[in-house]
Amino acid sequence: MSNLGSLEETVLLLVMVLESEAYGVSIASEHFKRHDREISIPAIHTVLKRLEKKGYFTSKYGGVSKERGGRRKRYYTITQAGYKVLSQVQEDRQNLWSLITRPSFS
Amino acid sequence: MSNLGSLEETVLLLVMVLESEAYGVSIASEHFKRHDREISIPAIHTVLKRLEKKGYFTSKYGGVSKERGGRRKRYYTITQAGYKVLSQVQEDRQNLWSLITRPSFS
C-alpha cells in the first residue's frame, strides 16, 4: 500500500503538468518531448486504468469535435489521494538526497 | 535501457546515504528508520545483485569481526554510472515538478 511503480509516478506527474489536457496520447507526446524517450500508448493506458482503480485518478470522456476525426479523448485528473502519495514519495526522496554530501564512487 | 525501478532507485539512494556502511541489513534498517515501512532483506539482496550486474554497484566482502558472530557482510558502493542514472532520473522529475503551479484535483 502507498507504493508507486516508476511509470506510475511518471504518469501521475505528467497528468498534473498537462492539467486539463491530459489523455493517453498527450501524455505520451509530452513525455517524448521532455525526455526524448518513448512510452508506448498502451503502456500509458494500462497505468491510467490501474491508478484510476486505486483512486488516484478520475476520468471522463471529452466531447465530440468538428475540427478532427477520431474517437473521443478520455481526460484524466488526479485526485487528492493521488497527489498525496505522489508528493510523499518525492518528499522522502528529497530527504535522502539532502543527506548525501560528497558522493564517493567505487 | 537507462530505466530504473522504484525499488532500485530507493536502494541506490540508501547505499549513497550509508556510505561505507552499506550492506543488505543496514539498508533494510535505514529504510525502516526513515520511512517506517519494511523492505524485506531478500528483496534488497536481489536488487543489489541485479544492479551490480548492470554496473551500478560494486561489492566486496568485509573482514571478520571479534565483536559479533555471523557471516561476513557484503559492502556495496555505487559506481559513476549508477550515480549518473540516479541523478538524471531525479533531475527529470524536478523539472516536471517545477512545471506544476497550482494543483487542481478532481
Place this chain on the structure above:
DNA sequence: CAGATTTTCGTATTTATAATACAAAAGTTA
C-alpha cells in the same frame, strides 16, 4: 572441538508492474 547461536547472504517462487503486439471503437469527410 562439537554443537548451539548469531548474523548475514542467497535462491526459488509468486505476484505486481511495464512493455509489446494487435485490434476495435468512434469520430470526420467525400
Place this chain on the structure above:
DNA sequence: TAACTTTTGTATTATAAATACGAAAATCTG
C-alpha cells in the same frame, strides 16, 4: 456507406518486486 483519422482498449510477454525458505560463515559455550 466507404475510406480515413485519432484514440481507446485488451491480451500477451517480459521485467521488477515481494515472499517463503534455506544455507553459509562467523562467534560462543561446555
